[in-house]
Amino acid sequence: MNIQPDFVKEEQLQELSESFRLHNQLPPDLYTRYRIKRGLRNSDGTGVLVGATHLGNVHGYILNEGEREPIEGRLTYRGYNIYDLIHGLEREDRFGFEEIGYLLMCGELPTRRQLKEFQHVIGLERALPDNFTEDMIMRAPSRDIMNKLASATLALYSYDSNPDETTVENIMRQGISLTAKFPVIISHAYQAKRRYFDGASMFLHVPDPERSTAENILHLIRPDGKYTDDEAKLLDRCLILHAEHGGGNNSTFTVRVTSSSGTDTYSAIAAAVSSLKGPRHGGANLRVVKQFEEIKENVKNWKDEGEVRDYLCRILDGAAGDGSGLIYGMGHAIYTKSDPRAVALKHAARPLAEKKGMTDEMNLIELVEKLTPEVFAEKKGSDKPMCANVDMYSGFVYRMLGLPKSLYTPLFATARIVGWMAHRLEEVTTGGKIIRPAYKPLAKATTYTNIDERM
Template sequence: MFNENILGELTVAAESNNVINSKYYTKYDVKRGLRNENGTGVLVGLTKIGNVHGYVMDNKENKIPVEGKLTYRGINLREIVDGFQSEKRFGFEEVCYLLLFGELPNKDKLVKFKHVLGECRTLPDGFTEDMILKFPSRNIMNKLQRSILAAYSFDDNPDAVSVKNILRQSIELIARFPTMIAYGYQAKAHYYNDKSLYLHSPKAELGTAENILYMIRPDNKYTKTEAEVLDLALVLHAEHGGGNNSAFATHVVSSTGTDTYSAIASAVGSLKGPKHGGANIKVINMMKEIKENIKDWEDNDEIKNYLLKIVKGQVFDKSGLIYGIGHAIYTLSDPRAVMLKKKALELAEEKDRINEFNLYKNVEETAIEIFEELRGNRNICANVDFYSGFVYEMLNIPCELYTPLFATARVPGWCAHRIEQVVSEPKIIRPAYKNINGNSKYINLSCR
């Protein structure tokens, strides 16, 4: 255990000696956050997997807002969703196939792929006891990351980077993520919250969404509607281009020639952050505080006054952020949020929570109005995180699983990006950092 006084002294040194004056970023034209001055992303690679479209550029390199569009392997996500939903079937496994192999499967190939996933869902012998139950974690993302790294030890050929081997590992991880997060949650609930321990074996005949609901609930019960909604959420989160933080982390780590488990674990670590996949929990916590402090949920003036306090850093986490509002690329709309908002309304009506849905809707509209008034930003929209947590909450999914569900949905996208990196780009990713510290002389210990 650290002595608090010593730790305090070390902290002062660590902070003061690592501050970089913002003028240097301007002086050396640093692309902070890998963003250009106009807010667009710095082009660092090419991909055939996903495309995020939220604006067009005019002749003067100004961003022109447009309605958001997301494609998987060139196919509009809206068309994919309409396709499998019109046939009243689940779509996540089909999307996994599309992302990994670059084409839609026919009926026979989809059946075989689902069978392979089903056969791989069970964790290796001893894994649950030795890697999950003996070392539970308060944070399921942390537990998932450690479980991925532990899977390396259960693989007879963990380091080979042939496409065949990476593909095998990818399919196993896609299949096992639901089991890993379900067992990780059960261990956390038992050891940290004193709840009964339920470990249900995954069922090979069930899809990803159904298995998740089956394994996290004590009675294994779920409705078809609940499974369909969760399946949609998984589809909407499965891929988001190579430039998002976790996919880029996958590219960076994969470019070193390392193993699949290390690359995917790094992506999970990235997604855990509140500025990325952890934002859905931030939204839920923010909305909880709003509910507690606003008396009339239909009073837009009261809502606006409280949101202004959030923006000014006076309440909630004092970051000045309205979580779930705004996106790096989408301007007029996030297509994922649009589809999830529609489903959230249907669920709210079914579960008699329409008042809460209306509050979310009012907060969304008022937040956009505030950013327009304060910053002149008319081109801002709700992102997928704004409604995803509310949907999970209505599905009675514990909040500890919100971000792990995001990871479970995104792992096929990560694996596709890893394969693309290994196949197409042999160079290690190595951007430049300019040292601005200047030269110093070594001082002998007795003279310091």
């Protein structure tokens, strides 16, 4: 395919960039001096309160006389503990992502009749518009599926007969449609990437309206379209655990900010996809996967605690890994003693790991989870609690399922779409004002200079 040529020369870029750097320096004490909440975080690590929500609650500590006191992590969806939701589905041996979508977007768990009708309409909505794959995906394939998902989401605006109306009914209709179509878009975008960038064959399967979201994903991505029930159920649990994480995470807050302006659903969700792509957010699981590949390559005996510990020390010293001194998959902005998503995913992954002969690899991940807080305390002299986050196990699960790395973050988006839409509905109906924080102006008043007099 033809790539647009670059007309801006390297020396010109250097000059323009140097001008930017020269005029955009910020003194280190600026944020303290003006009491700026950098990253919308308070100095004690708590978040700046900017809204209220019925949807999700992320609880990882309590404030005791002004100090953070660690507790076991708790994640709730509309008041339901995530463990209770997962265990309930396990007892009944059912797929649950669509049910969780109903809970988040509608406000309560559905009856059997309500769930059946909801699943039915999602099934009908899975098909992309006529020629959409050919025109919007195949004609402009992307190396990065998140970029293609964002552009395809924006493109769906043109196929909607009522794209701009912000009534609850219209946003609900659009939310159901996007929830249904995201698995098909990422699957077709992946097949296009295989064909145009990887030199591999392309397999375009038709989505099945009778199958669950997890089943459709595996059916659409795999060349033969086949999967086991265990595989699909594990992927379903992944989708549930990624569906919602409160209003303050970067992509969901992006939905809130854009929705507060009155923009359409497709623009708000495309912005959220773009946010999730970032390596500090949804793209973090790829860093975990890459780091574990290095650990497996450099640690000869995965069961030897001493050898694993020594390599973790090298990572913290910046002598191994990517040189950042970070052990990816460990630590979280809110969770302290445990991330309930990681706990639930680890529990769900163990049986399939045993069936697929990947127990040694999972044991290595658990060993890194166990040793990292100890090594961090020794090297950094810190007693700050540290737990594994969901990224520690999600990449391993996807690899067990034979899913390509290029789909890890798009799968996150496919799960989070129900949470995004629930927050959009809440913001549009209860927000009332455009979100507009303040920034400290630093530029001093300057006199205009005629162009020939400028140096």
